[in-house]
Each structure stands twice: as structure tokens, then as C-alpha cells.
Amino acid sequence: MKALVYEGPRKVTVKEMPDAKIEKATDVLVKITTTNICGSDLHMYEGRTNMETGRILGHENLGVVAEVGPGVQRIKVGDRVCLPFNIGCGFCENCEKGLTGFCLTANPGMAGAAYGFAGMGPYSGGQAEYLRVPFGDFNCLVLPPDAEEKENDYVMLSDIFPTGYHATVLAGVEPGDTVAIYGAGPVGLMAAMSANLKGASKVMVVDTHKDRLALAEKMGAIPIDDSEGNSAEQILEMTKGKGADRGCECVGYQCSCKGHEVPNLTMNNLVKAVKPTGGIGVVGVFVAEDPGSPDDLMKEGKLAFDFGSMWMKGQRIATGQANVKAYNRKLRDLIAAGKASPSQIISHELPLEDAPGAYENFDARKDGWTKVILKPAA
Structure with missing residues (x-):
């Protein structure tokens, strides 16, 4: 064959x-x-x-x-x-x-x-x-x-459809919620569609690729271009300072910012962008080790994660493949x-x-x- x-x-x-x-x-x-x-x-x-x-x-x-x-x-x-x-x-x-x-x-x-x-x-x-x-x-x-x-x-x-849906389940999306999704790739777009199916009041999708953001907008989401690295601030502004009720990580450990891999970027931005006591679902792939990573911590499967901020905000994070x-x-x-x-x-x-x-x-x-x-x- x-x-x-x-x-x-x-x-x-x-x-x-x-x-x-x-x-x-x-x-x-x-x-x-x-x-x-x-x-x-x-x-x-x-x-x-x-x-x-x-x-x-x-x-x-x-x-x-x-x-x-x-x-x-x-x-x-x-x-x-x-x-x-x-x-x-x-x-x-x-x-x-x-x-x-x-x-x-x-x-x-x-x-x-x-x-x-x-x-x-x-x-x-x-x-x-x-x-x-x-x-x-x-x-x-x-x-x-x-x-x-x-x-x-x-x-x-x-x-990808079940995985995008899984992101919304892990985050705890319910009718009326505002949802911030990092990643407008196929899984992020499926998470946006799933959030809308579950009755979200506002779905915001963050990425740097304009063609993918245009597709997210066509699917009923609010596109947020993170080329300048201010997506969390934009989400806070769109939610009147409260933060999104739920957040979905649909990028993973090879997250890129201005041409450089920044493995912790999406996770830390979600901590900033999601409200106190909000839920975050992580379906983007993070591996136990990545010897080829340019980031020393990620070589060992670790992240410089804002755990203190997450703890102080009482947020809940759930992870794993669908x-x-x-x-x-x-x-x-x-x-x-x-x-x-x-x-x-x-x-x-x-x-x-x-x-x-x-x-x-x-x-x-x-x-x-x-x-x-x-x-x-x-």
C-alpha cells in the first residue's frame, strides 16, 4: 500500500x-x-x-x-x-x-x-x-x-472537533460565559465553534496570523491580533476589566512570538486574561521533554509559569488530550x-x-x- x-x-x-x-x-x-x-x-x-x-x-x-x-x-x-x-x-x-x-x-x-x-x-x-x-x-x-x-x-x-470541544469542557464553559481562546489554528477554531455551540456570550480568539483570525471572525468570534503582545490587555478591556470567564489554551509548547519560541507565553497570558476564580482548559501539546527547544526550561519539559498569580486569583486549570x-x-x-x-x-x-x-x-x-x-x- x-x-x-x-x-x-x-x-x-x-x-x-x-x-x-x-x-x-x-x-x-x-x-x-x-x-x-x-x-x-x-x-x-x-x-x-x-x-x-x-x-x-x-x-x-x-x-x-x-x-x-x-x-x-x-x-x-x-x-x-x-x-x-x-x-x-x-x-x-x-x-x-x-x-x-x-x-x-x-x-x-x-x-x-x-x-x-x-x-x-x-x-x-x-x-x-x-x-x-x-x-x-x-x-x-x-x-x-x-x-x-x-x-x-x-x-x-x-x-480536532472533539479536542476543541474538550478545551471548553476543561475550562468549564457554560451558557453566557465570555471565553478567551489562545490559538486560531484548527483546534482553536474548533474551540471557538464549540464555545458558541455551548452558548457563550462572547468568544475572543488570539493569534498573530491574520488569515486565521479572519476565519475566526467568520465563525462568529472576535479576533485579537497579538502581534504586539498586548492580547491580555485587550481581553481585559473587552470584558470591562473583569477578565474572561473561561480561557482555552490551543497552541502548546511551540508558541511563537515575533519569530521566537516562548513556551510559557500563552499560559501566562491566560492567567492575566481570565478572571479571578475563572477556568482554564489546556489542550495545546506540552511535552515531558524537548531537547530541541531554544528554551532551557522547556528542554526538561518545564515552564516559567506565573503560579503565584494563578493561585492568588483562585483560578482552576485542567489539562490533557481529549x-x-x-x-x-x-x-x-x-x-x-x-x-x-x-x-x-x-x-x-x-x-x-x-x-x-x-x-x-x-x-x-x-x-x-x-x-x-x-x-x-x-
């Missing part, structure tokens, strides 16, 4: 790889029809992780079931399914609690597994023609009859009902063969490159 393979920092290649296949009785084999490039893929693409060369990337996947293992009962050949990026077993303590992003058995030695991701188990990614799905009955989300028509919407259920299965069914139903259209953030739809160039342009944050989806069958 054709697949996109990581070969080293900023080098990915589409090449022939051994076909994905059923390995265990509970596996499902999916023919991938749409797979996305995620901002999290760029950490590996840039060589900022311990990703092994020769591995297939891609954790945002959707396709048609081609084969099922003998132990699979619910999923049938021909079903169109979306796969949560985090792989859960369905029976461990965390999975039983709905914390599928922290499965205790799918990746022995670590809580959490994913497709094609550094440190998240041996599983191949889905930027390929076929994908093996472990624990298929549990992990496959079967899509409704309009699945082919709305495929570009439903594929967002694999990661437990996709906790949200994907109800978000699927919003798409089916026409209440949500996450595909509006897609900027490029390309064949799998064009993936190397797409990675290069997306990594460079070129204007207009917001969300890239790949079509292996194109």
Missing part, C-alpha cells in the same frame, strides 16, 4: 509499504478515504520528538471497513467509520470511566495510545491506503447515511443535524501523493494553509 513515511526531520515520503492487515481477532481493517494533517504531526515532522524513522504518520482518519477479525461483532464490512485518534481497549479502568485518551493497556508502560504518534505505542498511522484498527468494536464510530456527502465534516471527529469517545457521538449528531460544520476550516484537499509538499507549507504556516486533508484514493 502507499503510505506517508517519516524519514527524519522535515523529510516525509510517500512510498510503498507492507499492507496493513488483521493481526488480532478484535482488529478491523479500514480502507482510508480521508486523513488529515494535524498540527501535532508537525512536532514529529520537525524532529522535536523521538519519532522513529520508517513509521507511517497520521492520526486523524476516516474510511470504509474492508475486513473484520473473527472476534468483531458490531462493525461490518462496508461500514463508513471515523476513528478516534486515541486508541482505547474499552475494558481498562480508565476506558470504563470514559478516559479513553489514557487507556492503560493499549500502550504498555504509558497511559495513552494513538495512531502514528511518537511515544504513543507501535501503531501505524492512517496517512496511507489502509489502517489496522485495534479493538475495532470499541474504537470505530459508525457514521450515518450522509457520511459520504459530509465526509469532510465527519473526519474532523477523529481529533478523550475523543466521550464526545464524538454527540458531535457526530450535531453534524448530521446541520448544527455544526467543522469542514469550513479546510483550506486544502489533496491526494496522498502531495502530502510532502503539504507538510512543508503547513509547517511554514504559509498564509491560507489552515487545515489540510488528504485523499489516499484520489
